[in-house]
Amino acid sequence: MANKNLSVWTSIPFWRRSAAWVTGFASILLIWLTFDTLGQITMGTDDDLKNGVTKRVPAATVINYKIGYEMSTKRGHEVPTIGEKEPFFGKEWSADDAADLLHLGKLTSQTKNCMNCHTLLGNGAYYAPDLTKAWIDPAWSKTGPMMAMTGKSTKEEAIAEFLQHPSTYPTHARMMPELGITADEAKGLVAFLKHMSSIDTNGFPRNFGKEEGSTNAH
Numbered sequence: 001m002a003n004k005n006l007s008v009w010t011s012i013p014f015w016r017r018s019a020a021w022v023t024g025f026a027s028i029l030l031i032w033l034t035f036d037t038l039g040q041i042t043m044g045t046d047d048d049l050k051n052g053v054t055k056r057v058p059a060a061t062v063i064n065y066k067i068g069y070e071m072s073t074k075r076g077h078e079v080p081t082i083g084e085k086e087p088f089f090g091k092e093w094s095a096d097d098a099a100d101l102l103h104l105g106k107l108t109s110q111t112k113n114c115m116n117c118h119t120l121l122g123n124g125a126y127y128a129p130d131l132t133k134a135w136i137d138p139a140w141s142k143t144g145p146m147m148a149m150t151g152k153s154t155k156e157e158a159i160a161e162f163l164q165h166p167s168t169y170p171t172h173a174r175m176m177p178e179l180g181i182t183a184d185e186a187k188g189l190v191a192f193l194k195h196m197s198s199i200d201t202n203g204f205p206r207n208f209g210k211e212e213g214s215t216n217a218h
């Protein structure tokens with residue numbers, strides 16, 4: 001009877017229609033974002049690396065290149081840079097061998113549960129340091145304390161040595177336990193860490209320490 005005086009805000013058909021429009025719009029937006037994300041996180045190829053095409057997640061063969069971390073004034077944070085070639089465990093890895101090594105590293109990181117103590121790309125536990133950029137951690141540079149302590153002459157050998165015998169090289173108040181990592185698994189893990197450091201994470205983690213000369217990929 002008194003319907004005439006009701007404002008639009010109390011009209012049930014109005015709210016029903018609004019809900020349908022908002023749900024429809026949000027669904028389309030989510031579908032679009034999903035496809036956009038899939039494109040962004042798809043791993044690049046060896047040819048991308050050879051042709052200097054930048055991908056957020058480079059191919060496994062990125063282990064054959066120097067990784068740097070450089071401030072991008074355009075983006076307002078640091079981004080990984082892929083520099084000139086460098087040997088990794090004394091050689092250049094083919095696309096298949098690099099992919100296999102990276103795969104072994106990923107599997108080992110899961111079976112040994114690194115995330116139980118560390119964070120990887122921000123996921124995991126906060127007991128031990130984030131490993132996203134561990135490869136370019138200044139501690140592992142030629143002049144860094146970790147490198148010197150292991151007595152190895154390359155970064156990859158130094159990290160592999162530490163992973164196999166962490167309790168021999170305690171640096172912090174907390175110690176990383178012996179996880180029974182074999183020499184092959186350690187190699188895989190170092191490839192995994194090196195590859196992860198090359199992923200463009202929009203500047204995560206922030207204010208990360210810098211290796212001397214890393215900006216121009218020495």
Ligand code: HEC
Pocket residue numbers: 108109112113114115116117118127128129130131134135137139140159163169170171172174175176177179189
């Ligand atoms: C039980 C906890 C624990 C687990 C599991 C663990 N870590 Fe650690 N890790 C630590 C602690 C604590 C440190 C710091 C020790 C130090 O620096 O002396 C550390 C240090 C490190 C470092 C050196 C830090 C840096 O910034 O370079 C690396 C690399 C590393 N861990 C890799 C791994 C990997 C790879 C795995 C899985 C295979 C793993 N950790 C599993 C506790 C753990």
